[in-house]
Amino acid sequence: MEQKYEPVIGLEVHAQLKTKTKIFCGCSTVFGQEQNTSVCPVCLGLPGTLPVLNEKVVELGVKTGLAFNCHIAGQFKFDRKNYFYPDLPKAYQISQFDKPLCYEGSIEIHVNGEDRKIEIVRAHLEEDAGKLLHDEQNRMSDSCVDYNRTGTPLLEIVSGPDLRSAEEAHAYLSCVKSILKYLEVSDCNMQEGSLRCDANISVRLVGQDKLGVKTEIKNMNSFKAVEKAINYEIKRQIELIENGEKVVQETRLWNADEGKTRSMRSKEEAHDYRYFPEPDLPYMRLDGAFIERLKATLPELPHARFQRFVRDFKLSEYDASVLTAEKDIAEYFETCVSIFSDAKTVSNWVMGDLMKALNEGNKSLSDNLVTPGRLAELLGLVKDQTISLRSAKVVFGEIFLTGKSAKSIVDEKGLVQISDTSALEKIVDDVIKKNPKSVADFKGGQTKAISFLMGQAMKMSQGKANPKLVNEMIKNKLS
Amino acid sequence: MPLSKKDIEYTSTLAHVQLSEKEKTLYLGQLESILKYIEKLNELDTTNVLPMDHVLDLENVFRKDEIKPSVNRDQVLNQAPKQQDGFFLVPPVIE
Numbered sequence: 001m002e003q004k005y006e007p008v009i010g011l012e013v014h015a016q017l018k019t020k021t022k023i024f025c026g027c028s029t030v031f032g033q034e035q036n037t038s039v040c041p042v043c044l045g046l047p048g049t050l051p052v053l054n055e056k057v058v059e060l061g062v063k064t065g066l067a068f069n070c071h072i073a074g075q076f077k078f079d080r081k082n083y084f085y086p087d088l089p090k091a092y093q094i095s096q097f098d099k100p101l102c103y104e105g106s107i108e109i110h111v112n113g114e115d116r117k118i119e120i121v122r123a124h125l126e127e128d129a130g131k132l133l134h135d136e137q138n139r140m141s142d143s144c145v146d147y148n149r150t151g152t153p154l155l156e157i158v159s160g161p162d163l164r165s166a167e168e169a170h171a172y173l174s175c176v177k178s179i180l181k182y183l184e185v186s187d188c189n190m191q192e193g194s195l196r197c198d199a200n201i202s203v204r205l206v207g208q209d210k211l212g213v214k215t216e217i218k219n220m221n222s223f224k225a226v227e228k229a230i231n232y233e234i235k236r237q238i239e240l241i242e243n244g245e246k247v248v249q250e251t252r253l254w255n256a257d258e259g260k261t262r263s264m265r266s267k268e269e270a271h272d273y274r275y276f277p278e279p280d281l282p283y284m285r286l287d288g289a290f291i292e293r294l295k296a297t298l299p300e301l302p303h304a305r306f307q308r309f310v311r312d313f314k315l316s317e318y319d320a321s322v323l324t325a326e327k328d329i330a331e332y333f334e335t336c337v338s339i340f341s342d343a344k345t346v347s348n349w350v351m352g353d354l355m356k357a358l359n360e361g362n363k364s365l366s367d368n369l370v371t372p373g374r375l376a377e378l379l380g381l382v383k384d385q386t387i388s389l390r391s392a393k394v395v396f397g398e399i400f401l402t403g404k405s406a407k408s409i410v411d412e413k414g415l416v417q418i419s420d421t422s423a424l425e426k427i428v429d430d431v432i433k434k435n436p437k438s439v440a441d442f443k444g445g446q447t448k449a450i451s452f453l454m455g456q457a458m459k460m461s462q463g464k465a466n467p468k469l470v471n472e473m474i475k476n477k478l479s
Numbered sequence: 480m481p482l483s484k485k486d487i488e489y490t491s492t493l494a495h496v497q498l499s500e501k502e503k504t505l506y507l508g509q510l511e512s513i514l515k516y517i518e519k520l521n522e523l524d525t526t527n528v529l530p531m532d533h534v535l536d537l538e539n540v541f542r543k544d545e546i547k548p549s550v551n552r553d554q555v556l557n558q559a560p561k562q563q564d565g566f567f568l569v570p571p572v573i574e
């Protein structure tokens with residue numbers, strides 16, 4: 001059934017721009033302030049007030065547009081989008097209609113070992129609405145409104161209908177998030193709402209050019225929800241068509257608890273936003289020099305870094321994509337490799353022990369005690385066989401907790417690997433003497449028995465024996 | 480441009496305004512005459528005139544990204560018909 005139909009998906013991503021103040025007034029945008037304490041006559045839409053554009057919003061918007069390979073409008077304006085809803089105090093949202101800040105760009109995403117180019121139709125500036133809270137128990141009781149979020153600057157990034165599966169949508173969204181974070185223009189926290197995503201979905205028969213009727217899915221609060229909701233909706237639409245029914249163009253809400261999308265009846269009334277130019281805000285004109293100056297500040301972006309990691313460090317595509325998804329991880333990795341040049345080993349430790357420790361310790365890379373320098377030092381000790389790999393794991397855990405240098409921990413704990421053959425010989429002889437059965441098994445051709453003997457030797461040396469030497473020694477003595 | 484009662488009904492729905500049958504007829508006539516008056520502009524040749532979105536000749540009015548004190552919450556809430564625990568209260572909105 002899946003092969004008969006082709007899903008066509010486009011995403012609208014709303015990213016909150018990282019400014020200190022709102023888009024048109026000086027109220028703070030800090031998340032989690034007490035309700036209705038970050039409001040003023042402008043963002044409350046009181047009569048007689050005038051909005052004034054925050055220059056930082058334009059700067060962040062232009063930078064993002066450039067990173068998405070968009071054209072930047074030399075001249076742009078704002079428009080009013082009219083609708084009634086209690087979270088919108090003015091009964092219109094200041095947005096951009098026909099002259100968005102950024103338009104006609106594209107990004108490269110990497111899915112299933114393949115590079116795909118996804119069009120960016122436009123990226124425009126707008127103000128956020130407030131927050132409504134309902135009493136779910138008592139559905140007849142009044143709703144509460146908090147206007148702190150009203151007027152928070154958003155950039156809406158609209159993709160072309162280029163995505164063909166939930167997996168691609170997920171990859172695209174990850175890529176958008178990664179770019180926004182590299183640029184440091186948004187915190188991209190889906191739980192706090194600083195990154196939101198709506199999906200336009202339709203299906204059509206494979207090979208058909210004409211697009212099917214689409215639905216718009218809202219209320220997806222995590223990456224996982226986006227993937228699940230899209231898969232659900234694709235299946236729902238295919239089933240409708242297979243049953244001879246029609247897909248209705250409508251807005252649907254994702255319900256994570258039920259795992260279903262549901263028609264949002266209240267907004268069924270035709271969307272007639274009656275856009276018109278915002279008379280309270282004049283035209284904005286950007287000169288080429290301003291745009292060039294911002295272009296020069298753009299960092300290396302995730303996809304370019306991914307390609308460089310594969311090329312220069314000979315990493316697998318998977319490793320390179322994990323290491324470049326977040327800027328600080330990529331930088332950590334590169335710093336470490338600049339000291340300890342075996343990139344594959346560094347990659348294994350960063351993606352393995354380090355990520356695991358960060359997750360379990362609930363720590364971020366920046367406030368973690370295993371600096372790139374300390375990790376590089378530790379890996380050096382393994383490489384020159386001062387300590388075994390097994391000891392290295394112990395030392396790593398200790399650095400993570402105390403921030404001490406690898407050398408001092410190795411000395412303190414007496415973890416220096418025993419590579420002295422006479423000392424090892426004593427241990428190996430002892431093991432052979434104490435385990436006649438395994439010795440007999442090995443001699444009888446059960447080669448697996450050697451791992452038991454190895455384990456015993458490592459145990460006896462408290463993990464300090466050089467495993468390679470022990471292995472050779474046992475083999476020699478038993479052959 | 481001839482208007483119908485449907486246009487009046489659609490417009491009043493969008494504006495959340497309820498009109499009686501008598502009002503609908505009254506406004507239909509008034510709106511029609513306003514539109515007819517505006518239509519006079521179509522007599523002018525505007526091929527070489529750029530559309531004007533703004534009456535002011537201003538450009539690039541910006542403010543710095545600096546925090547200004549917000550207003551006192553009680554003062555704000557006291558403007559509203561209903562409030563509770565620092566929230567504005569509105570009739571129930573539930574999807």
Ligand SMILES: [Zn+2]
Binds near residue numbers: 025041043151
């Ligand atoms: Zn404000």
